[in-house]
Amino acid sequence: MNPERYKLFKIVNQIWNQNDLSMNSLSHIRGQGKFRDETRWIRIGEDNLDKYKTLCILTGYSTNIKAMAEWGPGGGANAIIFKDYAQTFYGIDISSKNLSECENQLKGIYSGFRGVLIDIAKPEQVLSKIKEPVDFFLSTSVYQHFPDQSYGIEVTKLAYQLLTNNGIALIQIRYKRFAENKIEEAKLLARDYPAHLCHFTTYSIEDFWVCLEQIGFNVINVILEPKITYAYFLVNK
Numbered sequence: 001m002n003p004e005r006y007k008l009f010k011i012v013n014q015i016w017n018q019n020d021l022s023m024n025s026l027s028h029i030r031g032q033g034k035f036r037d038e039t040r041w042i043r044i045g046e047d048n049l050d051k052y053k054t055l056c057i058l059t060g061y062s063t064n065i066k067a068m069a070e071w072g073p074g075g076g077a078n079a080i081i082f083k084d085y086a087q088t089f090y091g092i093d094i095s096s097k098n099l100s101e102c103e104n105q106l107k108g109i110y111s112g113f114r115g116v117l118i119d120i121a122k123p124e125q126v127l128s129k130i131k132e133p134v135d136f137f138l139s140t141s142v143y144q145h146f147p148d149q150s151y152g153i154e155v156t157k158l159a160y161q162l163l164t165n166n167g168i169a170l171i172q173i174r175y176k177r178f179a180e181n182k183i184e185e186a187k188l189l190a191r192d193y194p195a196h197l198c199h200f201t202t203y204s205i206e207d208f209w210v211c212l213e214q215i216g217f218n219v220i221n222v223i224l225e226p227k228i229t230y231a232y233f234l235v236n237k
């Protein structure tokens with residue numbers, strides 16, 4: 001691997017494994033930082049559940065499913081809500097401390113959680129660690145933290161492989177505003193990850209749409225939140 005990219009991977013990995021208040025708040029840990037506001041924390045999962053239900057209606061998929069996978073579950077704000085819909089919930093993360101926290105949130109109330117710790121440089125490890133096809137793939141507030149665009153494309157290809165035939169996915173990216181110039185990959189790598197991690201990797205809506213279709217997904221709907229440049233892609237296989 002390119003040594004610069006490898007160096008960046010190490011920084012990303014280290015940051016998400018850091019156990020301090022600012023990273024705990026960024027990891028959506030219940031009761032930490034802005035998530036001392038319990039309503040705000042619960043709303044994360046509830047809002048994503050609404051989008052999931054819309055996707056189920058649009059595709060005719062049942063909301064009660066056998067298995068789902070979330071890429072980057074953080075402190076479990078989605079897991080605490082989606083546990084009522086999936087018999088098994090695979091939480092895939094590079095941070096062992098976030099996976100432990102997610103598991104902790106579900107302790108005693110849900111036996112279907114399976115933490116899947118991956119090496120940041122080997123996201124394809126999920127294919128050997130998750131041995132059943134999943135019905136639903138979820139990733140929110142994660143793609144913007146990836147080291148670069150190609151990493152996000154790789155993860156999206158893995159999502160496709162993890163899904164059962166006709167499986168569905170809800171993937172949120174941060175999009176570039178129309179006026180923003182494209183930043184070259186080399187410049188991206190030279191940027192300071194800790195200072196820019198909330199919008200480190202962005203895509204244009206069109207580029208990500210095309211990328212999903214090239215992988216094999218059908219784009220069913222896209223929901224935009226312009227104030228925070230979030231685009232939610234509702235797709236199926």
Ligand SMILES: C[S@@+](CC[C@H](N)C(=O)[O-])C[C@H]1O[C@@H](n2cnc3c(N)ncnc32)[C@H](O)[C@@H]1O
Binds near residue numbers: 074139
């Ligand atoms: C902002 S939290 C999102 C939590 C949750 N998805 C939500 O919406 O509340 C980002 C999570 O992504 C994880 N993460 C960062 N980079 C990752 C990567 N390359 N692969 C898997 N997880 C990653 C972090 O450790 C953290 O748990």
